[in-house]
Amino acid sequence: MFVQLFEQSPAAAVAILLGFVVGITLHEAAHAASAYLLGDDTAYRQGRVTLNPAAHLDVLGSIMLLIAGFGWGRPTPVVPAKLRGGALGPVAVAFAGPASNLLIVAACAALYRLPAFGEGYLLVTVAAVAFVNALLFVFNLIPIPPLDGAKVIFPFLPRSLDGFVAFMNQYGPTILLVLVVVAIFLPGFSVFGFLLAPVVPLLEAFGLPAGIPVL
Template identity: 70%
Template sequence: MFLYLFQSNPSAAVAFLLGLVIGITVHEAAHATSAYLLGDDTAYRDGRVTLNPASHLDVLGSLMLLMAGFGWGKPTPVMPSKLRGGVFGPVAVALAGPVSNLLIVAVCGVLFLLPAFQGGYLAIIVLMVASTNALLFVFNLIPIPPLDGSKILFPFLPRALNGFVDFMNQYGPMILFGLIIVAIVIPRFSIFNVLLSPIRPLLQLFGMPSIF
């Protein structure tokens, strides 16, 4: 996707990468900050309570951004035992990441109302940043480990599903990677066509068209 976009529209490709860098940085910083506010200073001591992209971008994940148009940041270290709020502490920390991406979409929606951001390259930047952060918001809420959606949902599942939770925690990353490979190789059969369908109405909610 990214290489095709770069060949057809380099300026849009740069804006796309900018949106992902902003989104991943803010997302991971939100995890770190919320954990610190709830009593866990692990990420704070690791230098993660910052908006410096260098503290949050993973080398391999960044290379994947350039080559494939998707990637990841450094996982934010969190010790649930240090968090206040019982079961809701880790859930709040997990939720902080996607919510931060949603707030970026909202800010872009406000900027898109201003005449200066309704044409030219500024409009492209706003739309790309909004679209990539809408993508991060929806994608990270998918309940497959290690995505945040699993950390938000799994604590509230009945004990009868403990075996399923253990299975997903062990094999979820491989399942997710397999689904991504299928999406790249055989887009027509990608489950993400359904899982990511809320992106378009989400952007429309904030008054912006979807680029996906």
């Protein structure tokens, strides 16, 4: 995927990779830092409360990102029983990841308003980093385990849906994997076009380009 994109626009390809590195790093670091602040030092003891990308990037996930356009970082270890705040502790830690991606989008929006970032390579970089992090924000809030959205939403569902929650916790990862495989090999049948539809309105709400300029 990125080989083809690099052939079409090297600047856009590099900017997109930068967006994923920054986005994944801050996303996982936010999980680790919020867990530490709420009393769980598990990730802290593993050196995950850091902005060093090497601590958060997964080798296979990075390779898949280059090959298929879909990748992942190293999951941040969290022990819910150690967290303060009762049921809201795990929710706060889960939401911290997507929230960090949203903050990156906001930072890109501020840079985009500066004259220097209105054209050329700087414009491509800001637009690409913002787009990738808007994508990460929306994607991670999809309520399918193990994504953060499930950890944020499921605790607030009524007890009558406990069976559904148990089913999703057991089979959610498989469902997500199937959806990703379909999106890669049968894009015409993918549901991600619907699930990720908020990405463009989110960028527009921040006054950012809905796409990535190609030089």
